[in-house]
Amino acid sequence: MTDHRFEIFLSAPPGLEHAVRAEARAAGFADAVTVPGGVTFQGDWTDVWRANLDLRGTGRVLVRIGSFLAFHLAQLDKRARKFPWSDYLRPDVPVRVEVATDKRSKIYHGRAATQRIETALKEELGTTISADAPVTLKVRIADNTVTFSIDTSGESLHKRGHKEWVGKAPMRETLAALFLAECGYQGTESVIDPMCGSGTFVIEAAEIAAGLQPGRSRAFAFQHLATYDPAAFAALKRNSAASQDLHFHGSDRDTGAVGMAAKNAARAGVADHATFTHHAVSDLQRPDGPPGLVMVNPPYGARIGNKKLLYPLYGALGKTLLDRFSGWRVGIVTSEASLASATGLPFTPTRITVPHGGLRITLHRTDPLP
Template sequence: MDEREDFDIYVVTTPGLESALCAEMTAAGFTDPQPGKGGVSARGGWTEVWRANLELRGATRVLVRIGSFRALHLAQLDKRARRFRWADFLRPDVPVKVEASCTKSRIYHAGAAAERITRALSEELGAPIADDAEIVIKARIDDDLCTFSIDTSGESLHKRGHKEAVNKAPMRETMAALFLHQCGYDGHEPVVDPMCGSGTFVIEAAEIAAGLKPGRSRSFAFEKLAGFDATAWDALKASLALTPPTVRFHGSDRDAGAVKMSQDNAARAGVADWTDFRRQAISDLTPPDGPPGLVIVNPPYGGRIGDTKQLYALYGSLGKVLRERFHGWRVGIITNEPALAKVTDLSFLPTGAPVLHGGIKVILYRTAPLA
């Protein structure tokens, strides 16, 4: 790996959250991030690629563009793929697989394209080919231009390595982090989730407050690339500082199993000292001692859990409790039904783009501090 080489980096995120990820990348000091469809582009060397995987809470995966050429037919694709500088990036002893897509190109069969590139890579580099390989080459043929990118992440980045137990219809950590960001959360205020499920919002909030990087406990595909500098990578991880939060983070749920699940997940994440989870009905919810902060909740909604008509009472009760007891607190509610949000009788700020969650388009409804 040449630390001086700059690449086009594409950080993938959940559709609808591109602007939120762009804001996170700007705050983290990435060079000129630009939102696109399904992700954010930036420029940088390998250290920035490592940092994107390690530090970005809203990233799903990090792709690095390693080269491109024009190809008008499969024979030309085969010839030019054989001359590509694979050895600069890939090790001959590490399994690899190729995924291809074709758009508006004379090469229109993605399967045939992937087969030619795979054969060229295997015969020229000697690397084993495997369907379950952690190293994935993504070949995109768009308007006869073939572009190669490496998925440097491996497993999806929402898999932090801490959450072994999940409840029904869990919120992914990457989405939770960006919803927190969109609610204005910066780690300096308490957070309450009264339907905490497996504790995702509460744990993410505590990690942000403590300065714990999301990728600290897992490995990444880039560690198996050619020329990977393990010493520099260890130095980057060692530079991360822990700052014990000055506030606490609270989750509750009417399901005792969810509460135990959240406690276990918080312990694995190393934030148990700053989080509280309890079994509690919405009607018993009260604000914790201390300054106001953020209430954020991903309640049941039609198509995810339960029948919409049966949920009106739940949302109405939630809204009543928040309006009467949480003065000065901001609220964020994620749901796919505008009518369910409306029944809370909370005054919401203008909404952003819908976000795909488990195949359902959801919207974050936010309030200003409650009067």
């Protein structure tokens, strides 16, 4: 394994780059800075493995492995053939090549560029090119500079590897973790989700409190690279959860969702700290113990339900929280500002809006309720 340092890129939902940067810095990547679409920092392969294994908010970890100037296809072909592919790629592992070009470059035909790079890989390294390869080489040609990056994650990092059951419009675990962080959650208080669906917020909060690594149950693309050291990676994994006395609660009026959430919590290893019950929002009761965070992703009406019929539901949620949850903070995610207003909750002026599943959704937050 080479010891040299290189640029590592963490993808982030637009509008939440600052949250991914904050998590990266807290994890020890002190020089992490925001860039459009994500966060970058300098690191080595151990940092790549740790970023995939430990970071909850990023969806993908890319490594920039090199670049060169190319003004025409013949030059691209020649320099791609001389690139030190064997430092990073294994000849026995298929590769997928994805090329993006811009109009400022003399090489602007993406398909032709892709063919040249694929041919270089096949003839110089002996690589098989495949659309469903475990390793993806991302190529960007901008201002006549050809930059090579490797996707070290493989499947998106929101796929933790232990959730088998999902609801109709699930929130990605990565986004749930960022929203929890934006509501001030640090793993030291209870979290309640009264419309829990498949349990994403509750399970994510319980995992954070237990210090569980989000990537502990899954495989990564970097395990197929020439730079992978199985023993060194195994040493980064924690074998046990931290002891904690917190309990987390999810409820839903859909009995199927409650069952799904309980099974997901069991697979995630947090069943002892998470309870899921079947009841309506108006039946939600404050648990014993100090105040914590109510985190909820209600139906928006855009894909689930009729929006006009949701106003009473949001109103009931707000009334229940104001009546019974004094001292608790609230975070609500919705695509409709009018639905959030229907709760009657005293939201702070600051909003965070991000794209999600073809919609633009907004996180509305309160300070501790009166």
